[in-house]
Amino acid sequence: MVLGFIPLGDLSNICGNPSSKPNGVTFREQLGKARLRSSERMTADPPLAIPPMPPRLHLCPCNVVADAWGADRVEPCPIVQCSKELSVGWDSQGSGFMAAAPYQYDLATCVDDIDIKSWHQVCDSSGNPYLDLRFLRAVEISFAREASFWYLIARDESGRSVACTCFSRYLVDGVLMAPAVIQRGITGIRRFWPSFLKYKILLCGIPVSTCNHQLAIADHADRQRLLATLDTVAVKLARASGCPLISFKEFPPEIAVQMDALKDEGFLWARSVMAYSLKGEYGSFDGYYDTRSKSRRSKIRKTFRKLECAGLTCEERQGRDGVDQLFTDDVHRLYLNVLDRAHVKFEKIPVEFFRELARQLPDESCFTIFRKDNRIVGFCCGLRSHRQHHMLFCGLDYSLNSDAELYFNILYRGLSHGIIPGVKAVHIGAAADEFKQHIGCEGKPLSIYVKAVGTVRHFLLKQVFGLLFDTKPAPVPQLVQHTTEDYEPQEVRRAA
Structure with missing residues (x-):
């Protein structure tokens, strides 16, 4: 009109x-x-027509829909009396604001309090052995003095589980991922100020370097909505537990692409370690040995001979074979020897972890043990899951390393323990990059996401983030290529 x-x-x-x-x-x-x-x-000459602004649609977590105006921020629902929070933003057509209510969630502080059925609904299909409740119980028991834990199950409106994860609070070194020059400078400062740049951090994950994450997401989950929910929970837990930083760790490239939505919540991306895996269904160590080049097979034979000449023996055990009794404090010191030489020292695994790993996972835990004169001088522990084997930690007496090549023998024998029929990948972990590339491993750069709690603290973190963390794109690791002259007929290999 x-x-x-x-x-x-x-x-x-x-x-x-x-x-x-x-x-x-x-x-x-x-x-x-x-x-x-x-x-x-x-x-x-008609006047300029100004259509009415689209109303803002608030979707209350209590399933009440109402129209209202408001700012683009997280705020309580202004229409109904509701203590829950909701996040809002533009809808996909750009025609107005749409609200995305956070997922409902259950939060437990002990593995024994978890809704087991709901947990398995999501985690069983993920194939992640580090979300096995028995493994998490081993971590919880062994880290009881150093860490606190929370276990989250997110649910949709119908009550279905959409995600499961674990949060933990742990004291870390702030220059853990910093360049060597920065670390040397901080080491000098810590002679007078031992706690400098050491702080509590809230992890979405566990305080154990598994080269993997502890987050399982169902296929029907809304990832953007889920990550916003996890961010809200993480901030609340961090404030309540006195953690100035939050970190989501450690995601391989194919998962990190999906986790990049955390950047919308204020998280900063950084590169973590390079994780190595040997892929291929070899069936046995002999099958793997046959695929190696002539020079590599010669080095493997030389390594094995040195072990025998040094008078060392090797045995393979599973957790049920009394490993918890074998793992004394003296054996644990072998692990500490390796930790002292490590470039990245995220955590110090207590002796109780190895014992609980054997108790909680008696059939899945694997231990390769080296002895000299009946004394344990080296070990490697691993975890077997569906069609995969995970090598976790090792320890050795470095006084025997030069004569027996003990470190290389531990890796080869641990690899042998993992390569069995049906296993398609053996995950060997981080460090020793050049050696692992030479034995045929593929490397994947892992990603972490870090956020400071509080506006001022997060602003300061942004200013120094590039000094404390590696933010450069990870180089693509190349497998060592061998010429055709390196290979010889299988009959000759078997004879050798």
Whole structure:
């Protein structure tokens, strides 16, 4: 409908006596002509049409829908009395604001309090052995003095599980991932200030270097909505437990692409370690040995001979074979020897972890043990899962390393323990990059996401983030290529 406005000139012609008839035209007729002229002028030059702004749609977590105006931020629902929070933003068509209510969730502080059925609904299909409740129980028991744990199950409106994860609080070294120059400078400062740049951090994960993450997401989950929910929970836990930083760790490239939505929540991306895996269904160590080049097979034979000449023996055990009794404090010191030489020292694994790993996972835990004169001088522990084997930690007496090549023997024998029929990948972990590439491993750069709690603290973190963390894209590791002259017929290999 177009509204007509009568010009003043037209009004002057009709403001006389309504009953008068100037020029034989009645007042009503003059009024009609004036409206017609005004309507024609407005049609030729119409005013700018301003459509009403789209109303903002608030979707309350209590399933109440209402229209309201508001700022683009996380805020309580202004329409209903609701203590829950909701996040809002533009809808996919850009026609208005749509709310994304956070997922409901259960939070337990002990493995024994977890809803086991809901946990398995999501985690069983992920194939992640580090979400096995028995493994998490081993971590919880062994780290009881150093860490706190929370276990989260996110659910949709129908009550279905959409994700499971573990949060933990742990004291870490702030320059863990910093370049060597920065680390040397901080080491000098810590001679006078031992706790400098050491702080509690809230991890989405566990305080154990598994070269893997502890987050399982169902296929039907809304990842953007889920990550916003996890961020909200993490901030609340960090504030309650006094953690200035939050970190989601450690994601391989194919998962990190999906986790990049954390950047929308203020997280900063950084590169973690390079994780190595030997892929291929070899069936046995002999099958793997046959695929190696002539020079590599020669080195393997030389390594094995050195072990025998040094008078060392090797045995393979599973957790049920009394490993918890074998793992004494003296054996644990072998692990500490390796930790002292490590470039990246994220955590110090307590002796109780190895014992609990054997107790909680008696059939899945694997231990390769080296002895000299009946004394344990080296070990490697691993975890077997569906069609995969994970090598976790090792320890050795470095006084025997030069004569027996003990470190290389531990890796080869641990690899042999993992390569069995049905296993398609053996995950060997990080470090020793050049050696692992030479034995045929593929490397994947892992990603972490870090966020400071509080606006001022997060601003300061941004200023120094590039100094404390590696933010450069990871180089693509190349497998060592061998020429055809390196290979020989299988009969010759078997004879050797």
